[in-house]
Every structure is written in C-alpha cells, then in structure tokens.
Amino acid sequence: MGEEIGIAASRVHERALAVTGKQAFAPSLFDHQESVLNAGVLFALPALISQGLNTVFKVFNPLPGGFYGLHHIILTLCFMFLCRIKNPEQLKKYPPGELGKLLGLDRIPEAGYFRTKLKQITDQSKCDELHNLLLSSWTKDMPEMFFYIDGHVRVYHGENANLPKRFVSREKLCLSGTTEYWVNDEKGLPLMVLTAELNEKLKIAIQEIIPIILKEVPLPSNPHEPVLTLVFDREAYEPKWFAKLWKDHRIAILTYRKNVRDKWDEDLFNNTDIQCYNTDVTMHICEMGTQLNGCWFREVRRLSQSGHQTAIITTHPSLAIEMTAAKMFVRWTQENFFKYVMENFDFDRMIQYGTESVNQKLSIPNPEYKRLTYMLKKARERKGRVEARLFKKINKNGQPSILEMNTILLKNDDLVQRIDEHNQEIESLLKSRKEVSSRITVQQMPKDQRYNKLIQESKKLKNAIVMIDYRAESALYNVLAEIYKDAKKDGRQILQEIFTSDADMIPDYQKNILRIKLHSLSTPRANRAANKLCDFLNQTETLFPLTNMRLIYETVAL
Incomplete structure (x- = not known):
C-alpha cells in the first residue's frame, strides 16, 4: 500500500484523514531506528529553539488541514540548510523516508508539494512581523548597541524580471540584481535584513532601518x-547627515573618512594594544578633532607599516580611542558572514520563483538620462585621445612659435577636424540631455522597460531561517570553544560533520524520551568534542517541537 501512495509512505490511515481534511496535521511519532541519515542535525535543535524557532511557529497561522503541519515545513527548511541541502530540488537526491524520520513522519513532502506548502506560509504575508520579533529577542541579549550595516547584491541571471543594475564588488561588474541591506552585531551575528525596492543607496536604507531598531x-x-x-x-558618507542623526535621535556613527588629503605627523601615533x-x-593610532562641512567630529587614524593612514570619524562622545579602532575594524566579521552563508547556505538562491510590481510612484534615475550621460562621457574620452595626439x-x-603652431595645425588638419566633430557631438548630446529629466517615476518608464522585482516574501522567509540557522550554529560553535581547544581552527567543520552524520533514534514513550545516539565521527578529537557537546545539550532538557519527548544526546564512540 505504501508504494501505491508514494515511496516510504507507510502511515496510510493518517494520509487518508489528510485527504479528507479530518486532521490538522499528522503527529510526530518516533520508532526505533538505526543509522538514520543526517540524524546528527537533531543536535542543532536546542540551539535552533534558543535562537527563535518557536517564534516562527507562533507568528504564522496553522496550515490548511493535511498531513504536514507548519512545524514540519519549517523544521525541514532548518534541517535542509544545516545539512547543506541548499534548495527544495536537492531534496530529490535524498531518501525521503530517511529525512522524514527526523520529523517523526514516514517521509518528507515531495519537492513540488513542499513548494506548495511554502506558498501557503508566504501567502500569509507575516514575514515582516517575524523579522521584527526576532530582532526584538536578539537585541535584548546584546551587551553593546553597535549595529553594523552593509549591502549585499543578489545577482539575477534570469529573464522574467527587469531589475536595475548595481555594481557588484565581488564580480567587479555592474549586474542586474536586488540589494539586501543586512544588520549584524559586532560578532557578525545577523539581526535583520532590509530588501531595497530598486537598489536604493545605503543612506536611504539606513533611514528605513533606524525607526525599526529604535x-x-x-x-x-x-x-x-x-x-x-x-x-x-564610505558609501553612506555625508557629514551633515551624521550630525543630524545625533541631533535628532542621539545616534552615533562610526565610519571611514573620505577624501583624506593631509597626513598627520607620524610622531603623534602611539603603539596601542x-x-x-x-x-x-597592536596598532599605531592617534586621535584629533576635525571639522567636516561645518561639523566637528572625532577622528582616529591608524598608521600602517607602509605609512598609509586609515582615517575613521565618529560622533560617539565617549568611546575610547582603542575601542573606536577596534569597533571599526571588526567590520570584517560581517564580510565573513556574507562569505560563509553564500558558500554553505547558498542564501542568494530563491525558493520561490516569480515577479511582482514595484511602487509605481517611486522616483528613480532616468535610464535615458543615464544613457545620454554615458554617451557624453565616451564622446569626451574620444575627443581627449585625439587632442592628446595633436598636443604630442x-x-x-x-x-613652438605662433608661425610654427599654424604650420603644425595645417599639417594635422585631419586631427583638428576630428576634434571639431567631437565638439559638435558633445554639444548635441548636451542639448539632448538638457531636454531629459534626470529622475522619473517608475510609471513614466516605457511599459516594456518598466522595472519590477522578484517575489520578496519567500526570500524574507528564507532569510529568517538562514539567520536562525547561522545563529544556532554559531551558538554551538561558542559552546565548543569552551570544551574543545582547537574550536577556532576546526570547530565549524566538526559541527558540519555532526549535522551530516548518521545516528540512531531510540524513543521511550514510557519515560517520554527520544535518545539520539550519534555514530562515530572521522577523528578521535571530533568524537571527544561531540561527547562533551552531548553533556551540554542534555542540560537544556529540550523537547521536540509539539511533542512531550525530551531529547537525550549520546555518542557511540567512547
């Protein structure tokens, strides 16, 4: 019977109830199972719950009656990314029955039906509420209110969406895509993300982020x-705006100074740990006051061994000079976050495809004005090259004397004519550009060229799950750092190995216990680390979601 309704579909009665709509979802029931594929990912469950997994269950409404409930779909997403299964299509490469055992079910949903359930979640349009609740819970644990903001361009290679182009630093090209502005703490842990409507500048994104954080x-x-x-x-560099942020909201900024032309005396710099x-x-640093656009700032500079001076400005009134440098230079933790989630979670990939319209009244740079500006730039470059040949x-x-000059110009009459032609072209382009507005609304664009955007709700859901997963993995990494001396070197590799390792699942319904017995890892030191991690996780007394089964963690290796 199981083969008739799908591979590994053994809970026939409950599936029949699901078809008739007589049950909300199938309960999670665990059998004694040995060597369950990727069952080590259950080691992440206590950390997932501590980082806001239950918030996801509370925000969204229950799904329509069927076999799979909301918690089954969300857990599948969480486990997918931790096991480095990067999209629903890749689920086809894994035995559905094995992954279903992790949920207490007979199998996971088929990829197409999984997308259907995801759409039922995203159609509720509650991802913004989820992000706000997660931000609220995470900021409560922050010892210092330092928020690191940076943009990440999600490059788009498809044909359905018409997206504006943006410079992508990692590709060193201008490519179509969507810009996401991420907010992290100083450890690199994500706090929130804002998706730009049409690749707005960092300053505009910060202005939208500030009220949410406040x-x-x-x-x-x-x-x-x-x-x-x-x-x-430096992208959001604007000294008068920095001063206004302090005056209006008492918000301090910390950023690099632009257009630094002077150099401070190297004798003023001191070695500071x-x-x-x-x-x-140890850095060579120095602090002075500086005036930029009529506003005073604290300026801290770092002197490198090559003699280069890196200038930092801040409106923070009391931050110590060494802390000012430290807070600025730990920005690399946010870059590390981007690199890690791109490589491990493929967080640029969409989980639902499609486009939707943007705000038609949104003001944007006029593409025709930009095209004429580009043509004007190229015409001036061509004229400059011809002039350089003539001047040479x-x-x-x-x-030369005036007489010699006239003789040279007569001999090079072709170059003079080309310069005149370029001048006429430049004058014509300037005249054409003057008749075109520099900014228009989206509605004023030609209909076939009008911008739209990729579906955002599903990406917001994925971003929330990625943030919870990354923070959960980081929490376990921090635990390993206390019990395993080489955690800094290979702590995350050990966690990845645990998540993708087989384990035995042994339930005891009389004691309401679900025992997870992890199989041996690749090295003795990894087994010792996993064994100590079990001791810590068992102290959390975590219950499997929507059951009364307490998780007990063990390892086979001694």
Missing part, C-alpha cells in the same frame, strides 16, 4: 551617551 533599543540612563551606534562603510573580536593586535605633435620639438 523601537527595540532601550534608552541609556546617561543622557549624553548614544542610544545606539551605526557602523558602515587592541582586542578585535578575541584577537589581540605640437610639443614634439619644444614650445
């Missing part, structure tokens, strides 16, 4: 201290 951050007792500090790169995210370094011939034998 709702979750408590006011400091000292009225002279900042409510929070924003750390970002600084701790940048658990790493002790004029100055070949030193400074």
Whole structure:
C-alpha cells in the first residue's frame, strides 16, 4: 500500500484523514531506528529553539488541514540548510523516508508539494512581523548597541524580471540584481535584513532601518551617551547627515573618512594594544578633532607599516580611542558572514520563483538620462585621445612659435577636424540631455522597460531561517570553544560533520524520551568534542517541537 501512495509512505490511515481534511496535521511519532541519515542535525535543535524557532511557529497561522503541519515545513527548511541541502530540488537526491524520520513522519513532502506548502506560509504575508520579533529577542541579549550595516547584491541571471543594475564588488561588474541591506552585531551575528525596492543607496536604507531598531533599543540612563551606534562603510558618507542623526535621535556613527588629503605627523601615533573580536593586535593610532562641512567630529587614524593612514570619524562622545579602532575594524566579521552563508547556505538562491510590481510612484534615475550621460562621457574620452595626439605633435620639438603652431595645425588638419566633430557631438548630446529629466517615476518608464522585482516574501522567509540557522550554529560553535581547544581552527567543520552524520533514534514513550545516539565521527578529537557537546545539550532538557519527548544526546564512540 505504501508504494501505491508514494515511496516510504507507510502511515496510510493518517494520509487518508489528510485527504479528507479530518486532521490538522499528522503527529510526530518516533520508532526505533538505526543509522538514520543526517540524524546528527537533531543536535542543532536546542540551539535552533534558543535562537527563535518557536517564534516562527507562533507568528504564522496553522496550515490548511493535511498531513504536514507548519512545524514540519519549517523544521525541514532548518534541517535542509544545516545539512547543506541548499534548495527544495536537492531534496530529490535524498531518501525521503530517511529525512522524514527526523520529523517523526514516514517521509518528507515531495519537492513540488513542499513548494506548495511554502506558498501557503508566504501567502500569509507575516514575514515582516517575524523579522521584527526576532530582532526584538536578539537585541535584548546584546551587551553593546553597535549595529553594523552593509549591502549585499543578489545577482539575477534570469529573464522574467527587469531589475536595475548595481555594481557588484565581488564580480567587479555592474549586474542586474536586488540589494539586501543586512544588520549584524559586532560578532557578525545577523539581526535583520532590509530588501531595497530598486537598489536604493545605503543612506536611504539606513533611514528605513533606524525607526525599526529604535523601537527595540532601550534608552541609556546617561543622557549624553548614544542610544545606539551605526557602523558602515564610505558609501553612506555625508557629514551633515551624521550630525543630524545625533541631533535628532542621539545616534552615533562610526565610519571611514573620505577624501583624506593631509597626513598627520607620524610622531603623534602611539603603539596601542587592541582586542578585535578575541584577537589581540597592536596598532599605531592617534586621535584629533576635525571639522567636516561645518561639523566637528572625532577622528582616529591608524598608521600602517607602509605609512598609509586609515582615517575613521565618529560622533560617539565617549568611546575610547582603542575601542573606536577596534569597533571599526571588526567590520570584517560581517564580510565573513556574507562569505560563509553564500558558500554553505547558498542564501542568494530563491525558493520561490516569480515577479511582482514595484511602487509605481517611486522616483528613480532616468535610464535615458543615464544613457545620454554615458554617451557624453565616451564622446569626451574620444575627443581627449585625439587632442592628446595633436598636443604630442605640437610639443614634439619644444614650445613652438605662433608661425610654427599654424604650420603644425595645417599639417594635422585631419586631427583638428576630428576634434571639431567631437565638439559638435558633445554639444548635441548636451542639448539632448538638457531636454531629459534626470529622475522619473517608475510609471513614466516605457511599459516594456518598466522595472519590477522578484517575489520578496519567500526570500524574507528564507532569510529568517538562514539567520536562525547561522545563529544556532554559531551558538554551538561558542559552546565548543569552551570544551574543545582547537574550536577556532576546526570547530565549524566538526559541527558540519555532526549535522551530516548518521545516528540512531531510540524513543521511550514510557519515560517520554527520544535518545539520539550519534555514530562515530572521522577523528578521535571530533568524537571527544561531540561527547562533551552531548553533556551540554542534555542540560537544556529540550523537547521536540509539539511533542512531550525530551531529547537525550549520546555518542557511540567512547
């Protein structure tokens, strides 16, 4: 009978109830199973719950009656990414019955039906609420209110969406895509993400992010201290705006200074020991006050061995000079986050395909104006190259007299004519550009060229799951760091090996216990680390979601 309704579909009665709509979802029931594929991922469940998994279950409404409930779909997503299964299509490469055992079911849903259930979740349009609740819970645990903001371009190679182009630093090209602005703490842990409507600048994104963060951050007792500090790169550089942020919201900024032309006396720099995210370094730093666009800032510079001076400005009134440098230079933790989730979670990939319209009243740079500007730039470059050839011939034998100049110009009449032609072309382009508005609304664009955007709700859901997964893995990594001396070197590799290892699942319904017995890992030191991790996880007394089964963790290796 199981073969008739699908591979590994053994719970026939409950599936029949699901078809008739007589049950909300099938309960998670565990049998004694040995060598269950990827069952080691259940080691992440306590950390997932601590990082907000239950919040996901509370935000979304229950799915329509059937076999798979909301928690089954969300858990499948969480386990997928931790096992480095990067999209629903890749589920086809894994035995559905084995993955189903992790949920207490006979099998996981087929990829197409899995997408159907995901759509039932995203159609509720509650992902923004979920992100806000997660941000609220995570900011409560932050010792210092430093928020690191940076953009990440999700490159689009399809044909259905018409997206504006944006410079992608990792590709060194201007490519079509969507910009996501991520907010992380100083350890690199993600806090929230904002998707730009049409690749707005970082400053505009920060202005949208500020009200969201202010709702979750408590006011400091000292009225002279900042409510929070924003750390970002030069893209949002605007000194008068920085001063306004402090005046209006008591928000301090920390960023690099642009257009630094002067150099400070190297004798002013002092050797200072600084701790940048658990790493002790010695820097040559110095601080002075500086005035930019009529506004005063604290400026801290770091002197490198090559003599280069890296300038940092801040409006934070009391942050120590060494802490100012440390907070700025730990921005690399956010870059590490981007690199890690791209490689391991493939977080740029969509889990649902499709497009939707953008705000038609949104003001955007006029594509025609940009095209004429580009043509004008190229015409000036062509004129400059011809002028350079002519000047080279004029100055070949030193400074010529007026008579010699006329003779040279007559001999190079073709170059003079080409310069005149370029001048006419430039004048024509300037005249055409003057008649075109530099900015228009989306609605004013030609209909066949009008911008739209990729479906956002499903990507917001994926971003939430990726944030929970990454924070859960990082939490386990921090536990390993306390019990395993080489955690900094290969702690995450050991966790990945645990998640993708087989394990025995042994339920005891009389004691309401589900025992997870992990099989041996690749090295003795990894087994010792896993064994100590079991001791820690067992202290959490975690219950499997929507059951009363307490998880007990063990390892086969002694």
